[in-house]
Amino acid sequence: MTVASTSVSPIRVLIVDDHPMVRDGITGLLVRQPDMEAIGEASDGAEAVTRFRELAPDVVLMDMQMEGTGGIEAIQEIRALSRDARILVLTTYAGDANAIRAIRAGASGYLLKNCIRSELLDAIRAVHAGRRVVCSDIAHALAQHALDEPLTEREIAILKLVAEGHPNKQVAWRLSLSVDTIKAQLKTIFEKLGVHDRTHAVTVASRRGYIER
The missing domain is CATH 1.10.10.10 (Winged helix-like DNA-binding domain superfamily/Winged helix DNA-binding domain)
Structure with a gap:
């Protein structure tokens, strides 16, 4: 009797960051995961949009601050191309205002680069599954300022x-x-x-x- 294959396609991840060492580190981490693969890289927002068109990744890991086109603009452009795009912000910027801008632009999650590796991997899986992810530090800041009137x-x-x-x-x-x-x-x-x-x-x-x- 022939048994049908139950293998699941790996999560295809596009890595966007202006630091080559960061991109290399994330790629090395994903390579060791049986359910993920790094399918491409981009060093700024404009390149991220181009690579998204070319590769149609399952999840985009997006830095916020980059030379030229930044993360927010790239998120907006990618979401304009596909309303189903899953984008996870990975940044050093912990401010609640930054997180709100990213989420309003269309990001599905917001993580800090100092998060542990397992947290990043779990976040990629969660975003791919259609869930929202916000790291605890950001969640605390959002809750702390939830009733504050934002700056114009x-x-x-x-x-x-x-x-x-x-x-x-x-x-x-x-x-x-x-x-x-x-x-x-x-x-x-x-x-x-x-x-x-x-x-x-x-x-x-x-x-x-x-x-x-």
Whole structure:
């Protein structure tokens, strides 16, 4: 009697990261898994979109911050190509604002690069199965700030200029706003972030992923 094969095709993973050593490390990890295979790599978001078109991977491992086209833009473009695309963010950026942007863009999961290998492998399997995955540190941050009012795009633009060291007058000039408007906006920003000065505002906004320093 002939027994039918029950083998299952491995999960085909596209690895997107601007550091070759990171890509090599993940590839080496996947090679040792009987249910996974690394089918391609990309070093930035634009290349990720091209490789996605070419390879149609089951899961995309996506870095957030890369030269040129970043992770958020790549996630949006890939999801525009396929609403069924499964994208797992793997990043060093722990801020809740970053995670929210990625999930809203269409990511199925958000992990930090310091996660243990088994966590990454389990996350790939979970995302492939259609589940959402968020690492515990990010989940805690999301819960902590769930009821906070988010910063607006204008407030983020102001904070970016403040982080660069510009005084209110220069911030106002660059954004074509009045100095009084900048002062009022900073007051609102301080309230939303729970801080009392510009330096602390920049520190908290950077930690939460609103801005980069």
